[in-house]
Amino acid sequence: MKGRYDGPPPSGQATSKQSVLVVDDDPNNLKLVSASLTLEGYEVVCASSGEEGLEILAGRSIDLLLLDVRMPGLDGIEVCRRVREQPRFSRMPIIFLTADQADTERTLLGLDAGGDEYLHKPISRRMLSARVRNLLRLANAERERQLLTQVAQAEKLAAVGQVAAGVAHEVNNPLSFILSNLESLRGYVNDLSRVVQAYRVSPEAGAALDRTLGIDALMADVKPLLDETVQGGSRVRAIVQELKTFARQDPDTFEPVDLAEVARCTLVLTERELSSKATLVKDLRLARVELAPRQKLHQVMLNLLVNAMHAVEARPLTGQRHTITVSTRTEGDVAVLEVSDTGCGIPESARSRIFEPFFTTKPVGVGTGLGLSVCAMVVDRLGGRIDVESEVGRGTTFTIRVPCDADERSPSTPLPRLQVAGAR
Numbered sequence: 001m002k003g004r005y006d007g008p009p010p011s012g013q014a015t016s017k018q019s020v021l022v023v024d025d026d027p028n029n030l031k032l033v034s035a036s037l038t039l040e041g042y043e044v045v046c047a048s049s050g051e052e053g054l055e056i057l058a059g060r061s062i063d064l065l066l067l068d069v070r071m072p073g074l075d076g077i078e079v080c081r082r083v084r085e086q087p088r089f090s091r092m093p094i095i096f097l098t099a100d101q102a103d104t105e106r107t108l109l110g111l112d113a114g115g116d117e118y119l120h121k122p123i124s125r126r127m128l129s130a131r132v133r134n135l136l137r138l139a140n141a142e143r144e145r146q147l148l149t150q151v152a153q154a155e156k157l158a159a160v161g162q163v164a165a166g167v168a169h170e171v172n173n174p175l176s177f178i179l180s181n182l183e184s185l186r187g188y189v190n191d192l193s194r195v196v197q198a199y200r201v202s203p204e205a206g207a208a209l210d211r212t213l214g215i216d217a218l219m220a221d222v223k224p225l226l227d228e229t230v231q232g233g234s235r236v237r238a239i240v241q242e243l244k245t246f247a248r249q250d251p252d253t254f255e256p257v258d259l260a261e262v263a264r265c266t267l268v269l270t271e272r273e274l275s276s277k278a279t280l281v282k283d284l285r286l287a288r289v290e291l292a293p294r295q296k297l298h299q300v301m302l303n304l305l306v307n308a309m310h311a312v313e314a315r316p317l318t319g320q321r322h323t324i325t326v327s328t329r330t331e332g333d334v335a336v337l338e339v340s341d342t343g344c345g346i347p348e349s350a351r352s353r354i355f356e357p358f359f360t361t362k363p364v365g366v367g368t369g370l371g372l373s374v375c376a377m378v379v380d381r382l383g384g385r386i387d388v389e390s391e392v393g394r395g396t397t398f399t400i401r402v403p404c405d406a407d408e409r410s411p412s413t414p415l416p417r418l419q420v421a422g423a424r
C-alpha cells in the first residue's frame, strides 16, 4: 500500500465556518453585505456603529472585519486604529467600505491605521467575495505557518522526552566504565608512589617492591585504561552535544547538510534503544542537500526512528528479531533518506490521515500525533516529498526525497557495504 504527502489542504477553504463582522451605520448596506457573505458560507455578525463593533470584537473571535469609513460617533478609521492596538487582532484582515473613491488623503489615513484594503460603494458582490476570500486565505496560511512552528518546537521537546530513557542509558554506560577505570588507575598510582618511596630509601628496596607489586604488568595496563577512559569521555561529550542540538531554540540556519551525517548524529542518541528492540541496519551513503535546516532534519530523523521503534514494539515476534533499516543515498538529483521497519504497518483507514497534526493511534502519553506533520512541514519547505509504503503485519517504509546539492548530482554514487548494528 502506497501513500504520499502532497502538502497541506488549500488554505482559505473553511473547514468550519469563518466569521466576518460588518460594521456600517447604513442598514441597507448591512443587509446587502451580510446577505452576500452568508450565501458564500461565512458566519456574518452585524454592528450598526463603531462602538457596537468594538463591543462585539471584545466578546468573541472574528476572522475578518468589514468597516464603513464614515459613521457617526467613532468612524471606521478610528475603530481600525483601536482594533490594531490590540495584539490579538494584529493579523485580522480589515477591509474598509467607502463611497469616497477620490479621497486619497482619507484612503491613506485608513491604510496607516492598519486597514488592508478598500472596497468602493456601490459594492459589487463578486468583488466583495473575492477580496474577503483572498484576505482570509492569506491570514489562514499565516496562522497555519505559526501553528506548525509552535508545534515543531513542542514536538522537538516531546521527541527528546521520548528518547530520554535511551539517552540516560547511553550516558550511563560510558560513565560506568570511566568510573571503574579511574578506580583501577587510582590503585595503580598508589602502587607506583609506594615503589617511588621505596626507591628513595634504597634502590634494592625499590626493586624488591617493584617486583612484588608487578609494576611492569601494571604499566602495560595503564595505556589501554587511559585510552578507554578518554574514549568514554568523548562519547559522553558527543551525546551531550547532540542533546544540545535538539534543545536549541535558535532560528533555523540554512547550511549544506549531508543526510547521512544527520542520520549518524541522531543515531548517537537512539542507537542503543533501537538496538534493544530490533536489529538496526545502516546503509548511509552521501546525500548532500545544498541548504537545509540541520536541526530540523535531526528532528525529522528522530521522529521517523521513534515511530519505527513504536511500530516494532506493537508487533511482538517470537523467536525472531525485528529489523529497522536507516539508509541515505543520492539518486539522480535528489537526496534520499529512508527509514523502514518490520513493525505493525499502517492500516488503509489511517494512511490518509497520518500527516495531519494531532492524528495518532497511540495511547495518551505515548504519542501526540505531531511527529509526521512536523516531518511533512520540514520536507515541504525544502521542496521535497515524503512517500510511505506500508502493509499491515509486515512493516512500513518512509522515504524522504529532497533536491540535492548541485555538485553531488550524479547517477552513480559508490556503494559502501551494509553496516549492521545491534544484531544478536
Ligand SMILES: Nc1ncnc2c1ncn2[C@@H]1O[C@H](COP(=O)(O)OP(=O)(O)OP(=O)(O)O)[C@@H](O)[C@H]1O
Binding pocket: 155, 158, 303, 307, 308, 311, 341, 343, 344, 345, 346, 350, 354, 355, 359, 360, 361, 362, 366, 367, 368, 369, 370, 371, 372, 373, 396
Ligand atoms: N512506522 C510506522 N509504523 C506504523 N504506524 C506508523 C508509523 N509511523 C507513523 N505511524 C502511524 O501514524 C500516526 C501518526 O504518527 P506521528 O509520528 O505523526 O504521531 P505519533 O507517533 O502518534 O505521535 P508523536 O507526536 O509522538 O510522534 C501514528 O500514531 C501511527 O498510527
Ligand SMILES: [Mg+2]
Binding pocket: 303, 306, 307, 367, 370, 371, 372
Ligand atoms: Mg511519531
